[in-house]
Amino acid sequence: MPYRPDALGLAVRHTWEVTGGVPVIVTENGIATADDTRRIAYTREALGHLSSAMADGIDVRGYLHWSLLDNFEWGHWKPTFGPIAVDRATFGRHPKPSLAWLGKTARAGAPA
Structure with a gap:
């Protein structure tokens, strides 16, 4: 699977251009990996590209991480x-370090 955190900034810039400046809401962004350290690194870099696009004047109204839970999709539990x-077995939910990182980043309003 390609590792392209820059794709978020590219997609937002492209959307802004082709719509003539319609405000953007990012509805899904993330990486499928069992390595939570890689998830944080990917999201940090992707949000940096998003911040750069916003600094250039692109009106971004919201950002939603893809997805909150490791869920059952397309007939299996992987990738996470x-x-x-x-x-x-129990369907209990267990926060990963990336959840704390994402919350800290959201409260700060910028990638940490």
Whole structure:
């Protein structure tokens, strides 16, 4: 799977251009990986590209991480992509370090 955190900034810039400046809401952004350290690194870099686009005047109204939970999708539990793990036996939810990082980043209003 390609590793392209810059794609978020590229997509937002392209959308802004082709719509003639319609405000943008990012509805899904993230990476499918079991490595939570990689998830944080990817999201940090992607949000940096988003911040750069915003600094250039692109009106971004919101950002939603893809997805909150590691869920059952397309007939299986993999790949994992949420900052909250789901125990497959009990369906209990367990926050990953990336959830704390994402919350800290949201409160600060910028990638940490």
